[in-house]
Amino acid sequence: MTLGSKLAWDDTVLPFQLDASDMRGRVARLDGVLSGILKQHDYPSQVEALVAEMALLTALIGQTIDLRWKLSLQVQSKGAVRxxxxxxxxxxxxxxxxxxxxxxxxxxxxxxxxxxxxxxxxGYFAILIDQGEGTTPYQGITPLDGGSLSACAEAYFAQSEQLPTRFSLSFGLSSEPGVAEHWRAGGIMLQHMPKASPFVAQADGSGEILKPADLIDGEEGDNWNRVNILLGTVEEMELIGPTVPPTDLLVRLFHEEQPRVFDAQAVRFGCTCSEERVRQSLSIYSQRDIEKMQTEDGRVTADCQFCSAHYDLDPKTLGFEAEKAPGE
Structure with a gap:
């Protein structure tokens, strides 16, 4: 695999379908995206690994949805990572x-x-879908269980969406010759094609966490088990790359399942914060409230938790009682 080919697949999500077994999936490779995310913070290695896994899941899941605006994944816990x-x-x-x-x-x-x-x-693992203005956001949650964030995501799809789903992920520090050590991640998401309820078993009301095996049986169950056995043969370095293109990997794993690929989606690190958004969020407060937010220097400051951007604002220009500029 040439350097050009490697770079072409970095920070992409490749959709695919297995026609012989009625499955769909995604292959993702993240490189610069993780660097963009992690360089904003000074996380310990355990936290970096969790953020890398979560970002990879987000890329894989986000590309499966007919999304007009935003998909969010959240973990809330009582542990050291809150x-x-x-x-x-x-x-x-x-x-x-x-x-x-x-x-x-x-x-x-x-x-x-x-x-x-x-x-x-x-705690809980949550998926939120917001299609933008004029729509009602959707949220689904599942307990934190299973030993990994990917296991939590699998449980979410089984419990909330009745969709058998499997993730095979790999992430870690890459030490390629001539390149500074940095985080890379790669993974495959495999999912049974969505069907109407008559084709998918429903929850039995027991309150237990559902697994893919609880949702399908018969020929569909056999197909699911066979494809998962094939996915189980993937090696970590095949997932992360950079020596195996995703298309070659799909052929190696699923050549008898008639794999078909679609256009890859590029992904980049990006934050939507801005001074305008900060001002808008503070526009509901009175001047008295704004005064309580001031620093010792008489300023109002805000920091973005995602990209670490710092905003330093004049309190007189904030809130619904803000001074108007001349001519306004």
């Missing part, structure tokens, strides 16, 4: 990249030497 939040913004125009941002909140004193997922305690 929150992980990611946003996926759909391309504004055909051919433009989607944008991803992410951040984590954690208590450094409570972090341990254990695995990244061990830093998360009891």
């Amino acid at each position: 929150m992980i939040a990611t946003d996926y913004y759909a391309p504004e125009k055909t051919g433009e990249p989607a944008k991803i941002r992410a951040y984590a909140s954690f208590d450094a004193a409570r972090l341990t030497d254990g695995a990244p997922f061990d830093q998360i305690g009891d």
